[in-house]
Amino acid sequence: MITRQFVDRQKLQEFHPFTRLRTLLEDIPAGRSCLEDGQVINLSIGEPQTQPPAFVAEEIEKAAKGWSKYPLSKGTPDYLAACAHWLGQRYKLPENFINPTKHILAVPGTREGLFMTALTVLSSPKKNSEAPVFLTPNPCYHVYTGAAAAAAAEVVTVNATKESGYLPDYTTVPEEILERTELCVLCSPSNPEGAVAEPQRIKDLISLARKHDFVVVFDECYAEIYTDTAPQSALEIAREMEAESDAAKNNAQHDPLANILVFHSLSKRSSAAGLRCGFIAGDEKWISMINTTCQVGGAGVPIPVQAAGTRLWQDEEHVNINRALYQQNFNLAQKILSPSLSVEIPAGGFCLWLNVGNGIEVTKKLWKDAGIRVMPGAFMSHANDDGVTPGDRYIRLALVYDPSFMKKAFISIRNILDEKQDVGING
The missing domain is CATH 3.90.1150.10 (Aspartate Aminotransferase, domain 1)
Structure with a gap:
């Protein structure tokens, strides 16, 4: 429904x-x-x-001189490299599949990143004169809806119930709504239910986004807390789709991460909610545009915090x-x-x-x-x-x-x- x-x-x-x-x-x-x-x-x-580990305080102290500097909105080279390396190791991605300077943006946790992303995507040129549509699960993390409201988008919720595996089935959304959709969210493991999206569900959503040209946010902030099997990432599925795509083989300009933005944070993974440190990985075009939004109305992650975050992404x-x-x-x-x-x-x-x-x-x-x-x-x-x-x-x-x-x-x-x-x- x-x-x-x-x-x-x-x-x-x-x-x-x-x-x-x-x-x-x-x-x-x-x-x-x-x-x-x-x-x-x-x-x-x-x-x-x-x-969080005691070394967090140690890394912040070692980088204390950075408190007097405005941090770059994009992130320090060390932090971006650590994020890219972690993604490659965790999801067995090919070398250079994630370019830290093009595909990653440091953000203060996922909440701020989600909000800035919604403002960026939903404020871009629309497909038509009607209000943009934002697709979200129901129930969901309240920031999704709040961000859509701030951007004056129409919120379309898709029920995530026991019958649907506690995840939304976006393939049931009518075509006329999909044609107006600019942004969509899938949280896996989901909040509040803890459901993990199977690979086919992720693949179907990526295909749907590319067909109708909207952005999909894959909120994976709980990805490192699981019961038996490590959840798969949209990045893995995108890599598989890339390998299967004839268009990709024939087009050197093809972006394997087109229409995809993946969010990760140290809040849950590392019990560092107060650190306010995470990242977005994905579509190069949108990473650049979100970075511009952050430059105008946001604040970069402090340099000492990124130093601690670099160490945390390197420790399992x-x-x-x-x-x-x-x-x-x-x-x-x-x-x-x-x-x-x-x-x-x-x-x-x-x-x-x-x-x-x-x-x-x-x-x-x-x-x-x-x-x-x-x-x-x-x-x-x-x-x-x-x-x-x-x-x-x-x-x-x-x-x-x-x-x-x-x-x-x-x-x-x-x-x-x-x-x-x-x-x-x-x-």
Whole structure:
């Protein structure tokens, strides 16, 4: 199912999930949590609570002279090279498939990069006189919709439900909408569900984008947090399509990354959300144009931060440790919560997407009874004309604390869900 709407730029706060959550709970006293100090337990935000490696502080200190300099918006040569090398190693890309000076742009995390990308793409010359269309999953990360609103685009949401594998099927979008589409987003592993896009889905979307000439943002910021199999990247699929393309073989000017922008960040991978360091890789033309937008209205990633980021992209040990920690948390969730409700361990990411029957009512009850803050799925979703969203039955839990902490939280959640006090749990 698709939903079409314009989001009022003056009312962005009305769909901002954390603003809505604060409003929902502000008049409800928090219950005493299971922690010894009684502090509330915040599982609503995907903010890793483990610390990044100690060498982050060391690299920032070594590059401290850079604080007095305006950073280049594009990124330092060392940082861009580290990103390109990591992509090549992680996705087994041929040498020089990613040119760090042409195909990569340093950005302060994915959020700012996504916003600047939407402003750039949706503000470019349109295909016709109508407003540009921005395709997004439903549910989705709120920045997607916010960026579309800022650019005065028409938002077309495509439901990501259990039936669709918790990912949007953009091949179902009518031709007349695709012809007006300028930008589209696919998040894999997805937020909030943790679904991983299979290669054919990625290939079909790239083909669709090239047929209708729109840009696809592949938000891969959770790519290094997975359960069993490492998710594939759009870059891998683009490389395969390049090898199969007769047009590419006969055209030296052909860009194998045409219409593709891939986003990565150190926030989730390296537990460095406060570092604000990531990158965009992809279509040379759009990388250049987004860089221009950033030069005008953005700020480059500080030089000392890029120094730390360079080291982080070169280190895999801390990533493996983080991945194992999240796996422990998922195992605990399944063991503790399964007797009370169905627990689907996602293929990627660190969030649980739990069907509790009535996400908003369960959110209020968890807060009132145990001081546990979760995110209602409805607050990450867009409603259809009947006011129904694909997230109504769900809550999202970010499993961002250490296993001993999460174990206490899961037990409290299970005990409350077991009470089934007329809150529509699994109803």
